[in-house]
Amino acid sequence: MTQNIYDTAAFFAGYSRLPRSVEEFAAAPEWPTLQSMLPDLRGLRVADLGCGFGWFCRWAAEVGAAAVQGLDVSENMLARARETTADPAITYARADLEQLDLAEGAFDLVYSSLALHYIENLHGLFEQVRRGLMPGGCFVFSVEHPMYTSPGHPGWTRDPDGRFAWPVNRYSEEGARSTDWLAKGVIKQHRTLATYVNLLIEMGFALARLEEWSSSRAQVAAHPDWAGADERPSFLLMKAHR
Amino acid sequence: MTQNIYDTAAFFAGYSRLPRSVEEFAAAPEWPTLQSMLPDLRGLRVADLGCGFGWFCRWAAEVGAAAVQGLDVSENMLARARETTADPAITYARADLEQLDLAEGAFDLVYSSLALHYIENLHGLFEQVRRGLMPGGCFVFSVEHPMYTSPGHPGWTRDPDGRFAWPVNRYSEEGARSTDWLAKGVIKQHRTLATYVNLLIEMGFALARLEEWSSSRAQVAAHPDWAGADERPSFLLMKAHR
Numbered sequence: 001m002t003q004n005i006y007d008t009a010a011f012f013a014g015y016s017r018l019p020r021s022v023e024e025f026a027a028a029p030e031w032p033t034l035q036s037m038l039p040d041l042r043g044l045r046v047a048d049l050g051c052g053f054g055w056f057c058r059w060a061a062e063v064g065a066a067a068v069q070g071l072d073v074s075e076n077m078l079a080r081a082r083e084t085t086a087d088p089a090i091t092y093a094r095a096d097l098e099q100l101d102l103a104e105g106a107f108d109l110v111y112s113s114l115a116l117h118y119i120e121n122l123h124g125l126f127e128q129v130r131r132g133l134m135p136g137g138c139f140v141f142s143v144e145h146p147m148y149t150s151p152g153h154p155g156w157t158r159d160p161d162g163r164f165a166w167p168v169n170r171y172s173e174e175g176a177r178s179t180d181w182l183a184k185g186v187i188k189q190h191r192t193l194a195t196y197v198n199l200l201i202e203m204g205f206a207l208a209r210l211e212e213w214s215s216s217r218a219q220v221a222a223h224p225d226w227a228g229a230d231e232r233p234s235f236l237l238m239k240a241h242r
Numbered sequence: 243m244t245q246n247i248y249d250t251a252a253f254f255a256g257y258s259r260l261p262r263s264v265e266e267f268a269a270a271p272e273w274p275t276l277q278s279m280l281p282d283l284r285g286l287r288v289a290d291l292g293c294g295f296g297w298f299c300r301w302a303a304e305v306g307a308a309a310v311q312g313l314d315v316s317e318n319m320l321a322r323a324r325e326t327t328a329d330p331a332i333t334y335a336r337a338d339l340e341q342l343d344l345a346e347g348a349f350d351l352v353y354s355s356l357a358l359h360y361i362e363n364l365h366g367l368f369e370q371v372r373r374g375l376m377p378g379g380c381f382v383f384s385v386e387h388p389m390y391t392s393p394g395h396p397g398w399t400r401d402p403d404g405r406f407a408w409p410v411n412r413y414s415e416e417g418a419r420s421t422d423w424l425a426k427g428v429i430k431q432h433r434t435l436a437t438y439v440n441l442l443i444e445m446g447f448a449l450a451r452l453e454e455w456s457s458s459r460a461q462v463a464a465h466p467d468w469a470g471a472d473e474r475p476s477f478l479l480m481k482a483h484r
Contacts (some may be wrong), residue, residue, distance in 0.1 A: 147389065147410060148342050150474075153401045157409055165409030167399055168389060169473035172456050192475075193435060197452045207449045212436045214414050231411035232392075233434075 003118070003187045004039060006052075006074035014182035022113040024055045030142060032236050034113065037140050037209055037239040041065045047124075047132060049097055050115025053083030055089070060111075061089040065232045069107075071095040097125055102132025110196075114139040115237070117188045122195075126203045133242040139205065145212060145233040149177055149190040156228045164228030193236060205240035212239055247427045248316035252434075258426035266297045270280050272384060272455045276355065277380050278482075279451055283307045286350040287364045289374060291339055291367075292357025296317040296323030296332070302353075303331040310322070313337040313351075339367055345375030352384040353376075356477070359391060359430045364437075365427060370443045375484040381447065385456060387475040391432040393420055406470030447482035455479055 007013045021029035021168030042064035046055050055076075060068045070092045071076050078092050095101075098121050102110075110129045119125055129139050148154070152170040159165045170190075177190045200207060212233035215223075220230045247253045261269035284441060290298050293312030296319075296405050297455035302310045314320050320334050337343075340363050344352075352371045361367055390396070392413040401407045412432075419432045434442045454475035457465075462472045 020375040033296065040333065050332045062441075121410045152402065152403060152405060153407075157399065159393070159411060161413075163394060163411055165411040166316065167393075167401055167407030169401060169405055171474045172472070173456070192454050194452050196437075197449070201450065202245055207439070210436050210439045211435050212414070232413045232415070 004073050005183060006072075007076050008183065011183040011186075012074075012076045012082040013113065017087055018182075021053065025059070026229045028113075029155060029215060030237065033213055034140065034209055037211070037237060038111070038148065039109060039138050042111065046067075046109045047071065047102065047107045048112060049095075049110065049112035049129075050118075051081060051092065052077045052113075054084060054092065056111060056113060057081070057090050057092075058085050059089065061085075061087045065089065065109075067091075069093065070102070071097070071098065071201070076115065086157075089176040100125055100199055102128050104131055105134045105183040107132050107137060108134055109138045109140065114142055114144065116141055117191075122189070123199060123203075126199055126205075130203050130205065130242055131150055135242055138208075139200075139240045139242070140236050140238070142203055142213075142237045143196070145236045146171065146191060146193045146196075146231050148234055149188055154179065164231050166228070167233040196236065198239060200238070200240045204210050207240050208236070209237075211237040247345065247428055248314075249318050250425065251426075252423040254316075254318045260424075266295075267301070270355075270463055271457060272479065274456050275453055276382065276384055277481060280353070280378050281351060283351065287311075287348065288353060289344065289349045289350045289392055291342070291352065291371075292360075293323060293334065294319050296326060296334065298353060299323070299332050299334075300327050300329065303322045303327075303390055304435060307331065307339060307351075307482045309333075309454075310402065311335065313339070313342070315339065316400075323417070325374055340472035342370040344370050344403040346373055347376045347481050349374050349376070349379060351382065356384055358383055358387065359385040361435075362431055363474045364431070364433065365441060365445075368441055368447075372445050372447065377484055379484045380450075381442075381484070382480070384455075384477050384479045385438070386430065387478045388413065388433060388438075389474055390476055391430055395413045396421065401404050408470070408474040438478065439478060442480070442482045447484060449480070449482050451479075453479040 025031045043066050046065045046068045048062050048070045051072045057068045057070040057220045068090045073096050156164045174191050180183050213232040213235040216231035217230050259290045267273045285308050288302050288307045288310045293314045299310045299312040310332045315338050341409040398406045416433050421425050455477040457471035459472050462468045
């Protein structure tokens with residue numbers, strides 16, 4: 001089972017105070033791009049893998065999805081997600097994404113935001129997504145960009161002009177990376193971009209769009225603590241059809 | 243027209259002495275991967291965009307291609323390519339890849355090795371490739387990896403463990419990069435990996451495979467001057483079907 005860091009008290013408390021947790025979509029700068037990759041949700045049956053506090057589920061129901069299933073491994077997250085909605089189109093369930101079991105053809109869209117870089121068995125997960133989707137169904141997800149997860153020592157340096165630069169190494173060495181983010185020893189799985197693309201293709205998906213999202217210069221100017229985030233992509237966003 | 247650096251005397255002299263120019267495939271460490279992405283060439287009509295000295299054309303004819311058309315902007319390269327073969331299956335012609343004009347459906351495979359990162363009008367080139375291919379035909383190419391072309395100051399640094407690291411910045415700023423390689427001011431076009439992928443998809447190609455090629459640790463151990471080349475990818479290799 002995945003390291004369930006979200007159910008440790010200190011991490012959950014820290015996570016709950018993040019701008020993303022408080023301001024929801026408004027503090028997720030990649031959301032407009034990810035949103036532009038989604039199909040028209042009216043009437044669709046939607047799964048959200050790693051739904052967290054359930055913002056996407058609530059939004060999907062509001063814009064007309066017929067049924068929305070939010071799945072997460074964290075009891076803490078699901079408890080909060082359930083508190084914030086009474087929409088009968090939304091259901092939440094606990095699920096370990098390492099051992100997902102989706103009913104065949106049960107969904108028209110499978111969505112996942114910033115969860116799959118925690119998963120060891122991505123092959124198994126993609127197989128389940130394929131199984132859970134109707135033919136022609138859509139898979140849209142975001143993960144931390146491989147350039148972001150690869151370094152042995154993630155952190156900004158400066159180039160000879162004084163401009164921020166992100167020193168990449170260990171790129172082709174896939175596997176666990178331990179980082180200290182809200183807690184010590186948070187484990188993420190580094191994979192190359194090629195691995196995400198080729199796994200989808202081998203699984204029979206047709207790749208429809210790929211985005212390497214980085215902050216704009218204007219966003220960085222408005223958030224001095226994001227300094228450097230316009231120099232290399234933070235997130236990889238993908239869309240594929242079954 | 244593309245900067246035709248290969249027809250300046252000093253650059254051509256330097257290029258002609260490179261291991262890649264003297265030892266051909268043996269000094270192109272990415273070749274086995276690129277080769278594994280090719281279809282069975284027997285009976286196929288093949289175009290090689292940026293054919294250089296014509297090694298690939300000669301190899302393609304040897305393994306059974308029905309007709310091989312080598313195209314290059316450099317008279318110097320084409321003259322040498324013509325000298326090295328009398329195979330009637332091979333023809334060479336001068337062509338500016340910025341203004342390519344391929345006959346409709348004339349080819350079953352379009353191949354290009356390390357040429358397209360010189361091209362400004364990649365959209366126009368991909369359109370020509372699509373036009374030149376038979377339905378179901380195959381497009382296989384390599385370019386310098388976007389992580390390699392992006393930095394304002396390309397060059398290795400060391401991380402806190404003393405391990406080589408490649409400082410990436412300016413990644414989302416597409417356009418010309420001037421580097422000093424065999425000559426001052428060689429112009430390459432930096433593009434994001436997303437741009438290569440999305441341009442192919444928008445043009446109606448189905449992506450079949452993507453590889454981010456970096457040297458293995460063993461290759462770096464055998465070539466001390468490649469130090470660092472196992473830490474981040476040097477080349478992007480792609481295969482798509484019309």
